[in-house]
Amino acid sequence: MDLLSIDSLSDDQIATILDEGDRWVESNRSGAATHAPLGGRIVFNLFYENSTRTLMSFSVAAHRLGAEVVTLPVEHSSARKGETLDDTARTLNAMRPDALVIRHFENGAPARMAPIMDCAVINAGDGTNEHPTQALLDALTIRRHLGRVAGLKVAICGDIKHSRVARSNAKLLSRLGAEVRLAGPPMLLPDDLHGSGDVDRAIEGADVVMMLRIQRERLENDLGDAPGEYLSRYGLTAERLERAAPSAVVMHPGPMNRGVEIDSAVADDPERSLIPLQVETGVAVRMACLRLLVGSPSRPV
Ligand code: ASP
Secondary structure, three states: OOEOOHHHOOHHHHHHHHHHHHHHHHHHHHOOOOOOOOOOOEEEEEEOOOOOHHHHHHHHHHHHOOOEEEEEOHHHOHHHHOOOHHHHHHHHHOOOOOEEEEEEOOOOHHHHHOOOOOOEEEEEEEOOOEOHHHHHHHHHHHHHHHOOOOOOEEEEEOOOOOOHHHHHHHHHHHHOOOEEEEEOOHHHOOOOOOOEOOHHHHHOOOOEEEEOOOOHHHOOOOOOOOHHHHHHHHOEOHHHHOOOOOOOEEEOOOOOOEOOOEOHHHHOOOOOEOHHHHHHHHHHHHHHHHHHHHOOOOOOO
8 A cells, every 4th residue: 555645545544644643642742652663664765855854753653663764875876877756766766665754846656656565655745735744733733733634724825825734735635624714925826726815815714824835946936035025925823823723733844935925923932833743643653654554553552
């Protein structure tokens, strides 16, 4: 079984990942031993794009489960000598890993490798398409903090067009019963998703305000000249956050452009910002994903 997109997961699998992830957060915090359910298994990391959180998070998750982690230094690999993705998949498959975690700048790259690989393939973010484990960790972070996802108003704001995080979250959070509102600068709204150019309206009464990074590496026209202007028109300032529900929480998948899509005072607000919790929950959710895909179901947490 692979984890390529939110649609590739059944409702039952989503519930299993969230419930098991919840338990892993607790056991990681308490330092309880995990009895290495993935002992002897090998997880490959293949990251064609830079990453801090996702790469480290998958690695830590695999280690905590007792698996061995092998990370290909893509910059120094044959991928940089013109090897096709299919050939890379065949080569890696011949080494018999138990899971391949892949991030790629092209939409659909994980789905292309999956039929070639005999092991589980996990999409760790492909182009502007999907980032399913980010959405799963976001859903669990919301559930842990607000007690539920169903019925909540979630505003996802910023560079929607280039955001795989927005795509996966829009699918998952709606499936879990949230009202998802997408908003951002009109030039950063995609054709395939319904979004609004009015960030203030999206934030009005929201229970969760999730800000997205301006993806300069995917933008043709640089918005970078006037970061202060972006913040005042579309970014999350303390003043704008006042429009949200009184107990609203703030999220960001990282990396943040402080002072552009989010003001530092909001990002660091200990009462409202769930950003550090997202990272913590990310390890737990990825442990649950790895166990579901690679582990034996007869060995519960
Ligand atoms: N870290 C997230 C991703 O890789 C969000 C971002 O890069 O803005 O999709």
